[in-house]
Amino acid sequence: MKNLVTPTGLPAQPSPPHGATQAEGADRRTRDRVIERLGQGDATAGQLGIALGLKPAAIRRHLDALLSDNLVTCRDLRSRGRGRPSKLFSLTPAAREGLGGHLYDDLATSALRWISAQSGEAGVAAFAKAQVAELEERCEAALREAGDDPLARAEALANALTAEGYAANASVIASGGQLCQHHCPVAHVAAEFPQLCEAETQVISRLVGTHVQRLATIAHGDGVCTTHIPSLRPSVRTDHD
Secondary structure, three states: OOOOEOOOOOEOOOOOOOOOOHHHHHHHHHHHHHHHHHOOOOEEHHHHHHHHOOOHHHHHHHHHHHHHOOOEEEEEEOOOOOOOOEEEEEEOHHHHHHHOHHHHHHHHHHHHHHHHHHHHHHHHHHHHHHHHHHHHHHHHHHOOOOOOOHHHHHHHHHHHHHHOOOOEEEEEEOOEEEEEEOOOOOHHHHOOOOHHHHHHHHHHHHHHOOOOEEEEOHHHOOOOEEEEEEOOOOOOOOOOO
């Protein structure tokens, strides 16, 4: 017997036993919708509830079920407030496989291999630059009111990238600032073609207005893409220096 799949591409759950309520079928359909939404980018429970029109208690119940089924993971999202940090939810590899994302990844990888064979690394780099050009333009528009301070621009950029599905946040550290992206739409392709990461890093540098350094990437197996933004504050000299 062939395995049935849901509209999201995930294996269909067995038919409910005789006497099962219609609510159980509705729950499964709602959880498919949660998975579809998370396939577009990581999100908090509040963001999911708004997107799907669900009350907080309802979205928490569905997320708990998906966590139990190992289809969703969560991690704390840093907050400047004093309350509990929000939790950011993302799909597990098993859930992403079900969404069919790797089919598109395989096609993109094949296309880049062809470009590499025809035009070498320069051709791949040119393609990567073209791919991020529109993203840079949209983010640049979002940063127009951010001022000139690189750290303030990094925070505005994080908000812009989150709107693009990157689930980003910016924070201040002792040596400057840090921009973290908790989701990468092209991670599987970038694992073979790091030019995609390099082009994105150059965009971040131009948008924040200073040199930056990539410390980690999801494409290379890290949990988060982390970009360091050095502090521009001059060191203070003392009379004893």
